[in-house]
Amino acid sequence: MLFENASIEAIRNCRTEWPLVWIDCVGLGNVDLIRELGTIFGLHPLALEDTINTSQRPKADFYDDHAYVVVRMIDDTASQRWEQISVFFGDNFVLTFQERAGDPFAPVHKRIQAPLPNRLRTRKADYLAYALIDAIVDSYFVPIETIGDAIDRIEDEMLAAPRKTHLRDLHRLRREVVALKRALWPLRDALAALTRADTPYVHRETAVYFNDTLDHSVRLIDTVDTDRELLTELLDTYNSLSQARVSEVISILTIVSAIFIPLTFLVGVWGMNFDTEVSPWNMPELEWRYGYPAALGFMLFVALSLLGYFKWRKWL
Amino acid sequence: MLFENASIEAIRNCRTEWPLVWIDCVGLGNVDLIRELGTIFGLHPLALEDTINTSQRPKADFYDDHAYVVVRMIDDTASQRWEQISVFFGDNFVLTFQERAGDPFAPVHKRIQAPLPNRLRTRKADYLAYALIDAIVDSYFVPIETIGDAIDRIEDEMLAAPRKTHLRDLHRLRREVVALKRALWPLRDALAALTRADTPYVHRETAVYFNDTLDHSVRLIDTVDTDRELLTELLDTYNSLSQARVSEVISILTIVSAIFIPLTFLVGVWGMNFDTEVSPWNMPELEWRYGYPAALGFMLFVALSLLGYFKWRKWL
């Protein structure tokens, strides 16, 4: 049976009437309500505090008659908005606390409403908890693939022609990847703890399912780690490529300067105003019959010699 | 009961009269007093030496009838002033030694004065020790958040326009982060040792609380590690951005030089003083009817050709 906006009273009744109760609480503003739920289901005060304080790292804590699992979910890839989701489960209840509306549990809702035989309705609370946590872990696949695609696109563009915007994109992607890694690493430890859990409310048959989710998280970490390596590698390549470009441009400047600077000096020499009439020592070449063509020819010779020298030194 | 500036005699009496004694000793100058306290509470001489020598790394040592915990507290974020705080606790006493006045234990004082039921007054010395250590660990959150905010601010500014002061800020933040990491890593080990402690004076019920503090320290380390990665990443990005800027500026210099240097050479040629009257071979173009417009036109053509060439080579 599905109730929306159930009263505390209704919940208390459900707890005794139904073999398995799932309460999904959206928004963490109403601290009193959360405390009251804690009292009804006998949740540990430290766990309740962590539920309200939304800067936890993912973890799984096991108390005498219930487990407390914190996971983080990415709400929006672009703005890197994260949400903390707390999952409590005991032998016959599951409590979930979300920070914001939006339904990460949609696939589970659908599976619950499927007709029998339906594992979600015939199994115990730990299987439902698994299904919920699995849905959250699977919600990572889309943003991580988006990042992978962005990396591939930048790589292709960059190898064609490195641009300054690539630098900003690489930087942004690295921030996203660091944030994902930070959410996924402790998640893996929490899932591994659930796999090994030896408590009355986590049954041996469920371990294989938690193990499957653990496998997914390891695959996600793998992808994120590879992405990180690729991003570092791309930044190195960007730097090398743009360095190579600068070095090419500098070489051209050198060639052009090194050829024209001596020539400009020469034309300057023949532009000096020493008085040719005072003595035959003063710039007699200006009055030679073929002075001008000879000067042009000499400058051509100088230019070609320099070009040849540069080619020989492999600078060109 | 709260005494200030209690005499050694009073302390000795308290020890026997009260079920739980907490002595907070500010300043480590009076070595004799510390030794006398050590004798009254049976503290280990090596632990007492470490209390006086304030360059210890955080650790938890367990002796037969008391534990010795050293933690470091950051006094002042800007000047990176650190303080060593030693906590001794046995079955019925807690001793704390601070280097300087200033009260890291203020939240604990408040909690002690709260009316019953008050866990701090009904539980044993290990719970009081937990509350004190927890207060110190929690004092890290503010400086670490300050660093995170500074990183975000620098990132925003830097992506807009990298400046040399960012370099100095990144450097300073990295130093702070290294210092925090150095204080937090061994702290985590010390807290883990307290969680696992199997001694008559650390009770099983307190382990879950120490575990909570351990969780906090792991979260702090996580944040500090992420900050460090971000700082390294930002320095890389700074270098790449400023490199990109230099490369842009160099390109402009090249373009301007490479266009004007040949033109300057040409005007130099026509500024030479070869005597046109000596022979028709000497600079006849100077006496052409349209010599000047033709020269200007030729130079314009050279400039445009070079521009076109640069565009074609994608250097512009």
Add this chain to the structure above:
Amino acid sequence: MLFENASIEAIRNCRTEWPLVWIDCVGLGNVDLIRELGTIFGLHPLALEDTINTSQRPKADFYDDHAYVVVRMIDDTASQRWEQISVFFGDNFVLTFQERAGDPFAPVHKRIQAPLPNRLRTRKADYLAYALIDAIVDSYFVPIETIGDAIDRIEDEMLAAPRKTHLRDLHRLRREVVALKRALWPLRDALAALTRADTPYVHRETAVYFNDTLDHSVRLIDTVDTDRELLTELLDTYNSLSQARVSEVISILTIVSAIFIPLTFLVGVWGMNFDTEVSPWNMPELEWRYGYPAALGFMLFVALSLLGYFKWRKWL
């Protein structure tokens, strides 16, 4: 006996008639067929899902009466096309699922058809599974050697003269190496799990063979890790070499500019049009008898002095 395109019915019969059945299923499009095979051989549903979803990381899962091994095979080195191959084996059957046609199992086919004594025909399913997995692991050696040769070639060329294409080649090789590493690391863990496996369908005698394959995989990982280190090292060397080149070119530009810029200034001075007739203070040197040779000599002296200074400063 070898059947091609066997019907489900034929497979069901084989299962009961022969002591050891190997079914090699090419293409994962026909999900129903795969599910039916799963029912016949009693495969775990989670394992079947992983078979169809081709983005698994290599792993070995052990169920009550069969093992599920996923490995990745490189189809084509140039385009980095990967294929996922799933191997199921129980006490008396082996099932293999390939994504695409092409026969990685050719060496095993040949060994099966060899005359007796033939371990592949006398031993159990685990030995056949070993032979198949070993064939896949051995298929890594060729692409990894190709990469090693490419690295050696680039190294030789680069040390002679670093070129921009080397940068792209190094980048491409690093991507290939990262992809290989990503396939090989989890493969090693899967093989180690098979070596340690303690189940009724993996026999003690086969462990030594799986250990041999594990050795091969460790050798491959070793080579890939060394390749990665060499690639990083080569990129560093490329950057340093091309930096050294730029620095050499810049030095030349400096020398040429620094010598000719003052000389060009000097010829400019003597090209000024101050009126020598107005006063003896205005450019009297233009009317000296040896003005021009003296000017040329002075410029030669300046040029040589500068050259000498540069040599002394070790800039040349």
Add this chain to the structure above:
Amino acid sequence: MLFENASIEAIRNCRTEWPLVWIDCVGLGNVDLIRELGTIFGLHPLALEDTINTSQRPKADFYDDHAYVVVRMIDDTASQRWEQISVFFGDNFVLTFQERAGDPFAPVHKRIQAPLPNRLRTRKADYLAYALIDAIVDSYFVPIETIGDAIDRIEDEMLAAPRKTHLRDLHRLRREVVALKRALWPLRDALAALTRADTPYVHRETAVYFNDTLDHSVRLIDTVDTDRELLTELLDTYNSLSQARVSEVISILTIVSAIFIPLTFLVGVWGMNFDTEVSPWNMPELEWRYGYPAALGFMLFVALSLLGYFKWRKWL
């Protein structure tokens, strides 16, 4: 009783007469003497070989009736001269072998001569061995603090103005830090082995003292690791700062060049010698009434426009 230059005979007698004998052998040249000592005290031949060969890494080996501890001591910070010190101890003897004269054991000598109650004289050989090893470990604190001070000084100077000598200093410090790390890491392992040692000649009460020395070594390693990180960080900062400087200088060159190169071209144009008398097309501006002021004004306009453009592009 203290003997200097004791004869082998005297040592043999001491061995039987006194409950605890400490022999400190300076210089490893006299191999025969060392072998004879080995025979008297029943030392293992492999350990004796390691004593003579002075390139051992720190370690602790445990034989049936004696332990062999090798540590390295830094003799001289500036020249990085290291000395190997071997310590053998059994139930009732301690043997120390130093490479060179100089007394690392001075504090122990002083403590031995202190009046009773004196732990060094009432305890067994293991406590004396601890005191000796502790003295050597403590001798690391001074050189490591010297390095820390040098790092702080370079950091301050460098942030004010990076100089090439800082590079050499950073390089030298990194070498020193690498050498220290290399001596300290295995030392920690050796001390940990002594702490856990379970032999008839290392008593349970001494473990807490060895643990204290282990703590010191961990603190030293911590400091050295932080120093290394700071040095890497400082080199990065040096590179960035000096890169920033170059980039600033290049910008200035660009601005000056980019403004004056077009102006120099213009003055060149008006310095050409086209004959104004041949036709009115040839440089008529030279004969305008306000030609010169107009030209100067035009050049000023060009210069200001360029400056404005550079400001607008934020290059200035």
Add this chain to the structure above:
Amino acid sequence: MLFENASIEAIRNCRTEWPLVWIDCVGLGNVDLIRELGTIFGLHPLALEDTINTSQRPKADFYDDHAYVVVRMIDDTASQRWEQISVFFGDNFVLTFQERAGDPFAPVHKRIQAPLPNRLRTRKADYLAYALIDAIVDSYFVPIETIGDAIDRIEDEMLAAPRKTHLRDLHRLRREVVALKRALWPLRDALAALTRADTPYVHRETAVYFNDTLDHSVRLIDTVDTDRELLTELLDTYNSLSQARVSEVISILTIVSAIFIPLTFLVGVWGMNFDTEVSPWNMPELEWRYGYPAALGFMLFVALSLLGYFKWRKWL
């Protein structure tokens, strides 16, 4: 007794006649011979395959009645030629397979021929195997010391004046160090396995000797790791030094250019041909009495102002 070129028959006889047989087989071309030896001594087929295939990584495999140890030996430091040496040993035999002639076992030969008491002749096969493996491990010391000396030499030269050849030398040394590391890391694991070996043919007394060899290998790895760190550090320093050089050269270029470019513009101005006779507005300064000295003075003033400005900005 020593036989050369012994026949298979002779070996078979030796096997039964002598308590300990050592066969040293040089060259791996004769596969049949190797297989026959394998049959005589009952060697495992997988181990024999690894013996023939010379691209194994060092390892120690233990079979029921013999161990198989693969080590790699460096033949030639300059050309990085490696040789694979396989050592089999059981209770009463040692078999060694070398790729090429050349005698790594020379020290062992000499020790065997030493007169009694001679541990090599009185102990079992495991001690002989230890002596052989120890000889191979010790053969690493010379090439590793050569590398260390080369590093020191390059460091000294480079700090004096960084040259491009240093880059190539550093690159070559890094390749050598990577190759050595790759051979030594698995060797250490193999030796550790031999130390812990618990088989009928490795005796407890030999473990201490294998432990000594393990110590040597750890020392070699230590040295190689330090060398690698130093090489990375030297490359960083090289880059920084050569960057510092370029930055110095660029500064000079800037100063020279920035001073002379404005001066050259000025002399260009006074070299323009505006007609002074047309109007008093056109270049009247050319006809001033002290025009020329004033112009020179003004240019000197400009130059000194710029120099002063650069000094003030600390660019000089």
